């Protein structure tokens with residue numbers, strides 16, 4: 001099997017990423033919708049097996065970061081991929097506007113507190129990347145952060161550097177980081193917002209703020225381009241996943257996750273000889289205990 005590194009959607013590590021080159025929909029020769037669903041079913045089963053050994057092995061944790069424009073399908077993708085995995089082995093954390101307690105700390109603090117334990121899969125639905133995405137598009141949010149120096153020349157470059165260093169530190173200590181940008185087109189987002197207006201059961205998802213935020217689309221794309229180029233590195237790669245077709249997006253994302261886990265040296269722990277030697281004795285005790 002190919003490893004995740006060979007995915008066409010992996011953002012290069014040399015800073016050369018361009019949003020304009022990143023597809024938002026499947027290529028013409030991509031699998032059909034039915035094929036994507038069948039493949040996703042297989043990948044879900046495989047992920048369930050891999051999660052068991054990740055847990056038993058207990059040396060690595062897997063951190064999956066999801067970032068996207070509104071209505072790109074973060075929630076649905078997370079649900080579709082993790083629905084077969086033992087809930088005790090994974091945790092999903094969502095990050096919205098920071099609280100006053102969170103604003104009283106450095107910008108990595110709130111996500112650090114939610115990192116997955118060894119042996120577990122942690123999913124970040126939005127993440128520390130909001131600090132170089134929404135905050136970059138709306139620099140007025142920095143006022144609330146009360147930083148000693150936020151106007152300097154290299155402010156954003158320093159944030160990227162902090163993120164790279166932080167993620168490298170985590171990777172060295174056993175956190176395997178995989179980051180997904182669900183790349184939806186502006187037109188598809190418009191259609192999804194309209195469908196939210198059409199269907200009463202989707203009204204709760206509709207927010208007038210989301211429509212207003214669309215006006216900043218180009219600024220967001222510039223922020224994504226710079227952030228992904230600056231922070232896709234071998235120890236924490238980004239994948240720019242085409243998001244206009246939901247089934248395809250989910251299948252491709254699950255494929256990257258499975259390949260990443262398959263590339264790890266995971267194994268079930270091997271019991272020491274003395275412990276194993278007692279299995280016969282334990283069997284006799286249990287068989288006699290009727």
Ligand code: ATP
Nearest residue numbers: 070071075095096097098126130131134135141207
């Ligand atoms: P959905 O996609 O289902 O609407 P959501 O993740 O968009 O879910 P919302 O409550 O609609 O959830 O939005 C959360 C908002 O919080 C987003 O607009 C996001 O940009 C913003 N946000 C997240 N982190 C930060 C941050 N560090 N600073 C400022 N805003 C943030």
Ligand code: MG
Nearest residue numbers: 070071207210
């Ligand atoms: Mg929202």
